[in-house]
Amino acid sequence: MLDCAIIGGGPAGLTAGLYTTRGGLADVTMFEKGMPGGQITMSSEIENYPGVTGHITGMDLMIPWPEQCQKFGLKHEMSEVTRVSRSSEGIFTIHKSDGTSAEAKSVIVCTGSTPKRAGFVGEDVYFGRGVSTCATCDGFFYKGKEVAVIGGGDTALEEALYLAKICSKVYLIHRRDTFRSAPSTIDRIKNTPNIELVLNAVPEEVSGDAMGVNGIRVGFKDGTTRQIDVPGVFVFVGNDVNNQVLKQEDGSFLCEMTPWGEVKVDLSMKTSTPGLFAAGDMREQAPKQVVCAAGDGAVAALQAIAYVDGHH
Ligand code: FAD
Numbered sequence: 001m002l003d004c005a006i007i008g009g010g011p012a013g014l015t016a017g018l019y020t021t022r023g024g025l026a027d028v029t030m031f032e033k034g035m036p037g038g039q040i041t042m043s044s045e046i047e048n049y050p051g052v053t054g055h056i057t058g059m060d061l062m063i064p065w066p067e068q069c070q071k072f073g074l075k076h077e078m079s080e081v082t083r084v085s086r087s088s089e090g091i092f093t094i095h096k097s098d099g100t101s102a103e104a105k106s107v108i109v110c111t112g113s114t115p116k117r118a119g120f121v122g123e124d125v126y127f128g129r130g131v132s133t134c135a136t137c138d139g140f141f142y143k144g145k146e147v148a149v150i151g152g153g154d155t156a157l158e159e160a161l162y163l164a165k166i167c168s169k170v171y172l173i174h175r176r177d178t179f180r181s182a183p184s185t186i187d188r189i190k191n192t193p194n195i196e197l198v199l200n201a202v203p204e205e206v207s208g209d210a211m212g213v214n215g216i217r218v219g220f221k222d223g224t225t226r227q228i229d230v231p232g233v234f235v236f237v238g239n240d241v242n243n244q245v246l247k248q249e250d251g252s253f254l255c256e257m258t259p260w261g262e263v264k265v266d267l268s269m270k271t272s273t274p275g276l277f278a279a280g281d282m283r284e285q286a287p288k289q290v291v292c293a294a295g296d297g298a299v300a301a302l303q304a305i306a307y308v309d310g311h312h
């Protein structure tokens with residue numbers, strides 16, 4: 001039986017792997033359905049990972065992480081996990097898509113989350129070349145420039161406020177004329193002079209060239225359109241948390257979740273289920289940054305060691 005099963009091999013899972021093995025757990029396996037590294041490997045540039053200077057890609061950043069973990073004994077299995085269950089005796093079973101399973105004394109789930117796409121023409125083509133789903137990651141690249149934000153929920157409005165501090169102007173494009181977000185956030189938006197509301201506007205097509213995005217066209221109900229010339233388009237139209245592995249056969253979740261599908265954790269990444277920890281983008285209030293996911297993974301690993309040792 002494994003001392004600890006880690007599900008997902010992004011920054012959170014790999015750091016959990018490093019800390020559990022180096023911290024003395026003898027038998028730890030990380031189950032990752034693809035190549036280790038996580039979603040940051042899709043990024044063409046990361047400049048906010050502390051201590052790492054110069055132009056590096058997300059892939060460059062992540063390449064050494066698995067090797068460092070393997071040095072301390074982390075086993076990596078390329079498998080898709082379909083479900084994690086727990087017996088009344090507290091033993092976890094890791095069910096895999098090939099029909100096999102593994103047992104573990106503790107589990108750290110780090111399967112991340114996936115921002116939704118809005119579906120306008122050019123969104124996928126220019127993703128990472130002007131179209132972004134992360135203001136903290138990419139906002140600085142547009143310092144002093146104009147950008148567009150798509151969406152009318154809490155995330156879109158909060159990220160628009162964040163971008164308004166860095167960019168010269170933010171066009172907040174929303175398909176209706178009322179917002180879903182908290183009234184206090186809407187007030188702040190309306191009182192921010194460099195945010196222009198573009199309402200009842202459906203994003204139709206992002207345009208660009210070899211250098212990347214140069215504008216977005218939006219359409220209105222009366223059939224008219226407007227071209228907004230911006231080098232950056234930030235899309236915040238919701239998020240899919242990769243929480244399927246926690247879903248049980250009866251449709252319930254293995255631990256408590258927030259109403260929007262994130263795992264509820266305390267400050268030590270403990271879930272409501274003993275021996276089960278969650279780390280990274282899938283946990284509630286995650287800042288969705290590599291450095292934070294890695295920090296979560298380390299915290300969860302220290303708690304998993306204490307749990308397996310009986311100090312919990
Ligand atoms: P993830 O990185 O999403 O890793 C989850 C892993 O779990 C994946 O490898 C996935 O394959 C695996 N997995 C999922 N389900 C299963 C399953 N059922 N079985 C087995 N494996 C599974 N952050 C920054 O700090 N700075 C940046 O500049 C930055 N730029 C970004 C640019 C882009 C284009 C993107 C997409 C993200 C960017 N981020 C950036 C955010 C950063 O990538 C995430 O916050 C971070 O990767 C989250 O780490 P994680 O380990 O929680 O999840």
Ligand code: NAP
Pocket residue numbers: 117118119150151152153154155156158175176179180203236237238239260
């Ligand atoms: P959300 O509340 O689902 O909002 C998504 C927004 O995107 C909506 O305004 C929606 O428009 C718009 N949208 C969806 N699909 C679109 C498309 N294809 N094209 C154009 N626009 C599209 O998502 P979220 O903002 O990420 O928030 C998710 C949850 O987290 C919410 O419950 C939110 O309250 C919560 N949250 C809370 C905080 C906080 O409390 N501080 C911060 C962030 C998130 P419509 O409105 O027309 O549907």
